Amino acid sequence: MKPYDVIVIGGGPAGLAAAVSANDSGAAVCLIERENRLGGILKQCIHDGFGLLRFGARLTGPEYAQRYINEVRARDIDVFTETFVTKTESDGGGFVIHAVNRSGVTVLSANALVLATGCRERTAKQVFIHGTRPAGVFTAGTAQHFTNLMGLQPANNCVILGSGDIGLIMARRLTLEGAKVLGVYEAKPTPSGLTRNLHQCLYDYGIPLYLSKTVTRVFGEDRVTGVEISAVDDAMRPVPGTEEYVACDTLILSVGLIPENEIAEALGVKLDDRTKGPVCDGQFMTNVDGVFSCGNALHVNDLVDYVSENAAIAGKNAANYKKAPRKLLELQADASLLYLVPQTLDLNRDNSKTTLFFRSKEPLDGASLKIYADGNEVLGKRYAFLRPPEMETLTLDFERFGLTENSRVTFKIVPKAQEG
Amino acid sequence: MDIVCIVCPKSCRITAAPGNPPVITGNSCKRGYQFALDELTAPKRTVCTTVRTVFPDAPVLPVKTSAEIPKDRIFDLMREINAFTLETRVGTGEAVIPDALGLGADVIATSDLLKETIPEGENDR
Amino acid sequence: MNIKKINKKLQKAFGGKFTAVYENGAVSVRGESGDWGEIVSACMAAATKNSTTHVVNDAVFTGAVPEEMRLPAITDSALDGKSPDVLIIGGGISGASIARELTKWKLDVLLIEKEADLALGASGRNDGEVHPGVDLGKGSLKHKYVRRGNRMYGDVCRELNVGFRRVGQYVGFLNGALRPLIGAYCLLRKYRDGIEDTEIISGKELHRREPNLNHAFKFAISNPSTGCVCPYGLTIAYAENAVQNGARVSLSTAALGMDVQNGEILSVCTNRGTVYPRLVINAAGVFAEEIAKMADDRFYSIHPRRGTNSILDKKAGVYMHSVSSVKELPAHDKSHSKGGGILHTVHDNLLVGPDAVETYEKENYATNADSIKTVFDKQTVSMPGLSKSDIITYFTGVRAPTFEEDFIIEKGRRTKNLIHCAGIQSPGLTTAPAVALDIEKMAVEMLSENSPVEKNEAFDPIRKGVPVLRDMPDDERAEMIRQNPDYGVIVCRCEEVSKGEILDALRSPICVPTVDGVKKRVRPGMGRCQGGFCSPLVVKIIAEFLGVPPEDVRKSADSAVITYGKTKGGADDETV
CATH class of the missing domain: 3.10.530.10 (CPE0013-like)
Known part of the structure; x- marks a missing residue:
């Protein structure tokens, strides 16, 4: 059993970036990927728009992934593909990983773990769509897999539920392949995807977007024959009497992503109810010493560039990880924030360049992010607009706030109107 | 014409009016200016x-x-x-x-x- | 049974809308209503508990035109001219278990199932509880078979290599004052009805065993013999063992009509040819009445009753490890179908449900938001921490009760080469192993009248199922992978299913090469992502196995198309 400094679980954009950065920090690194090719979900995201922040170029998903894969290949990193982690255990300060692949059961050990396990899509049942269970109900990612990796046409006439980015991207993609997209329905009163995607994926092709409407029922015995659409009220509950029938052969769902943290939970990692990812500190270390989290497993990012950024930080910190006492201070985000990552700071560590990720709960035109330490405003940052689908990031020097274990640090978003 | 820039995720809301030179406001970079200009005259896309x-x-x-x-x-x-x-x-x-x-x-x-x-x-x- | 009394009762309750006539040895209820519930009530009013004279529903329902029975799309002559000793109609738990028991004899056994797989009716759409039988009245067939069936489960599941666990059941009571009454009830059940292990436990003991159940429970009935099993897994296992021992299973095969002369079925017409069986066993579930009618032996009616179950993520599986339910007295719940609780499944999910709703539709498996709400409202009393947000899927099944709410397990009354195994509803899964033995005996007796039936000395009761690698220790797993590296390629991440296991399922005695067929056998797609990640991979594996293009792979039936061919405008303009 060969001991590594760092084992990275997941070979998508987060895992690739974490492995590269851990290796660059001098660590002996092992990267484990369950699919037969590296790149994660980017393999099937053949549209462009990736990498503008990271590389200043408009790359497609496979191109973006390839840059990192090349970086991994250029380094002395042990890569296991088509290898699936079945068990993870803490073992006297380190970790033992059991994994299976075509050669059998492999047992690996490491000083630190980086969990880059990505996320999964919410399904029809998880948004309480009722009716029959025919073929033709796909999550957007599954439809994308069929279309872009297998060259198979999942839809002829389709309804898309959810205006998340993958749903919008698939609306355009299926249209290009000759399918008719009858409409994109969104239960929320505002779109979930990036504004530019509404324009380049829907409006460019004349695909209608219906807000405050949801799919409540699926019809069809063997293959979908239609769906029932209902208007929803302010609490997003379907309003009886508003049902309309739309004939279609496919329902595609883009109704949210859920971080995959089954391995984390098995290790005793605490999850944040808001992000559904681990609670972590400024080094992206979870409450379990030596276990780091990054990418969409930590929280769902809207840009892969951010995934790479936080994964690189996690990878570097995992490489430098030595067990040491922690002095954790909670960063409290009030209800005006959808969430804040990291959720804690380890005051025993250097927090002079801490990267924060947050989302506003409400769409706001003109607002400030305010940070208070023990009631005193220590930072106020203005934003021209804040939208829940568009994540914000900033790097802060917490050292200058003179924080102690007993400090109370709170984050709040104040709309322009209330600022006075 | 009101345009949402699709060059980067910022999704700038640009106003563009034809003329010589055209009046383009709301963009935050050169690429956004070019995008708006193209949208006015001959819209282009990467496929x-x-x-x-x-x-x-x-x-x-x-x-x-x-x-x-x-x-x-x-x-x-x-x-x-x-x-x-x-x-x-x-x-x-x-x-x-x-x-x-x-x-x-x-x-x-x-x-x-x-x-x-x-x-x-x-x-x- | 007194027809005058029945008519008086109907007159009083429905004001002359319905009448009862004694005809062909049954109580025929006549009348007309646009309200299905009213027809069911009338037939129930006409029914006599534990009577062998059954109610036949001849009332006309004007409220809707029920859908015709779903029929397979295929028509061929694959079975034409076959003359099996026994033709079993229905590939549910009853038909499959009977087929297996009959292969102990040198008999030509043919089982037909109209759907593209086994267990697509009630057998695949229930909670998988192996009941203790504590709440069944003496004198019924349900009661006669439930203890026998329950006791058989350990051996049967061992032989058939099917997961089974005696998880125990708790029925919690919030009202402590009821304890003496319930205690007496349990003693009665124990000593009079032979439920040896039933006992009362204190609230404190209940919380020690199941800390997440409602702490307000004052005491509970404990039934340690209660178990859980995968109901479709057991059905498939029974059928596979039957096939291993020489039986034939023909899927997508429906009985369409029968030639009955002088009280004897001469032939059965199917969509795959006409079959000439010596004996017919009616195990057709919700359609048992239709089969009985075809056989000119209709003396009971089935009134479909649907129920919806929710499956919760394995993460919720740790909240509770048994079967639990809450009882309130006096019972508001007059339903005859058992169940309605929280169950830790054999696959370590939690299952919540079912409800019970009368319906005229025998094959409408659509789910409704109301069902989930009703069930959760009831079951959160048992377990306050139960959360709808843990739901990964839900499904509806349709039970097949008679109006007497008991099984019909007997020879044909007018037609002599026929056995009915009808009216099977909860606890039909529990009773199936025992019922199958009795029907085996009945069938062998009937067939022996003409010529002696010999024992099948080669009968092997052992079915070797697909190995479950996720449950194996590392060294055993490594050895399996050494023998077959495909066992090391994980296709379904949620349920940890390997490519090797999927290929094993495709090579099993009853190959159902569809996404749902594979899912039922080895579970890819049963987990929290519901096949989001693995379904394209499963499609690819099936296509490679069959040697067909991936667009030809179906979800279930032939018309359950997953993809409409190749992108790029189809294969038409392909240049290669």
Whole structure:
């Protein structure tokens, strides 16, 4: 059993970036990927728009992934593909990983773990769509897999539920392949995807977007024959009497992503109810010493560039990880924030360049992010607009706030109107 | 005309009015200015899709146009691409259909997929 | 049974809308209503508990035109002219278990199932509880078979290599004052009805065993013999063992009509040819009445009753490890179908449900928001921490009760080469192993009248199922992978299913090469992502196995198309 400094679980954009950065920090690194090719979900995201922040170029998903894969290949990193982690255990300060692949059961050990396990899509049942269970109900990612990796046409006439980015991207993609997209329905009163995607994926092709409407029922015995659409009220509950029938052969769902943290939970990692990812500190270390989290497993990012950024930080910190006492201070985000990552700071560590990720709960035109330490405003940052689908990031020097274990640090978003 | 810039995720809301020179406001970078200008006169898009291949291990290969093409030619390009079958194992950046439709843009591979998964016994190219 | 009394009762309750006539040895209820519930009530009013004279529903329902029975799309002559000793109609738990028991004899056994797989009716759409039988009245067939069936489960599941666990059941009571009454009830059940292990436990003991159940429970009935099993897994296992021992299973095969002369079925017409069986066993579930009618032996009616169950993520599986339910007295719940609780499944999910709703539709498996709400409202009393947000899927099944709410397990009354195994509803899964033995005996007796039936000395009761690698220790797993590296390729991440296991399922005695067929056998797609990640991979594996293009792979039936062919405008303009 060969001991590594760092084992990275997941070979998508987060895992690739974490492995590269851990290796660059001098660590002996092992990267484990369950699919037969590296790149994660980017393999099937053949549209462009990736990498503008990271590389200043408009790359497609496979191109973006390839840059990192090349970086991994250029380094002395042990890569296991088509290898699936079945068990993870803490073992006297380190970790033992059991994994299976075509050669059998492999047992690996490491000083630190980086969990880059990505996320999964919410399904029809998880948004309480009722009716029959025919073929033709796909999550957007599954439809994308069929279309872009297998060259198979999942839809002829389709309804898309959810205006998340993958749903919008698939609306355009299926249209290009000759399918008719009858409409994109969104239960929320505002779109979930990036504004530019509404324009380049829907409006460019004349695909209608219906807000405050949801799919409540699926019809069809063997293959979908239609769906029932209902208007929803302010609490997003379907309003009886508003049902309309739309004939279609496919329902595609883009109704949210859920971080995959089954391995984390098995290790005793605490999850944040808001992000559904681990609670972590400024080094992206979870409450379990030596276990780091990054990418969409930590929280769902809207840009892969951010995934790479936080994964690189996690990878570097995992490489430098030595067990040491922690002095954790909670960063409290009030209800005006959808969430804040990291959720804690380890005051025993250097927090002079801490990267924060947050989302506003409400769409706001003109607002400030305010940070208070023990009631005193220590930072106020203005934003021209804040939208829940568009994540914000900033790097802060917490050292200058003179924080102690007993400090109370709170984050709040104040709309322009209330600022006075 | 009100335009949402699609160049980067910032999605700037740009106002553009024709004229000499056109009046463009709301953009936060040069690329946004150019985008708005194009939208006013001749909107262009990059097309990302796949091409069919002869290789069973990868029946389709992701491709894109090496430059933006006129928006109103997108479906013409798709027809061209649909009629094409790739028979060589090209890598990222290599042209699959050079100067497609004579628009000055190549259809280029965006993945090394075909290079990665060469089955035993098959010669490369 | 007194027809005058029945009519008086009907007159009083429905004001002359319905009448009862004694005809062909059954109580025929006549009348007309646009309200299905009213027809069911009338037939129930006409029914006599534990009577062998059954109610036949001849009332006309004017409220809707029920859908015709779903029929397979295929028509061929695959079975034409076959003359099996026994034709079993229905590939549910009853038909499959009977088929297996009959292969102990040198008999030509043919089982037909109209759907594209086994267990697509009630057998695949229930909670998988192996009941203790504590709440069944003496004198019924349900009661006669439930203890026998329950006791058989350990051995049967061992032989058939099917997961089974005696998880125990708790029925919690919030009202402590009821304890003496319930205690007496349990003693009665124990000593009079033979439920040896039933006992009362204190609230404190209940919380020690199941800390997440409602702390307000004052005491509970404990039934340690209660178990859980995968109901479709057991059905498939029974059928596979039957096939291993020489039986034939023909899927997508429906009985369409029968030639009955002088009280004897001469032939059965199917969509795959006409079959000439010596004996017919009616195990057709919700359609048992239709089969009985075809056989000119209709003396009971089935009134479909649907129920919806929710499956919760394995993460919720740790909240509770048994079967639990809450009882309130006096019972508001007059339903005859058992169940309605929280159950830790054999696959370590939690299952919540079912409800019970009368319906005229025998094959409408659509789910409704109301069902989930009703069930959760009831079951959160048992377990306050139960959360709808843990739901990964839900499904509806349709039970097949008679109006007497008991099984019909007997020879044909007018037609002599026929056995009915009808009216099977909860606890029909529990009773199936025992019922199958009795029907085996009945069938062998009937067939022996003409010529002696010999024992099948080669009968092997052991079915070797697909190995479950996720449950194996590392060294055993490594050895399996050494023998077959496909066992090391995980296709379904949620349920940890390997390519090797999927291929094993495809090579099993009853190959159902569809996404749902594979899912039922080895579970890819049963987990929290519901096949989001693995379904394209499963499609690819099936296509490679069959040697067909991936667009030809179906979800279930032939018309359950997953993809409409190749992108790029289809294969038409393909240049290669």
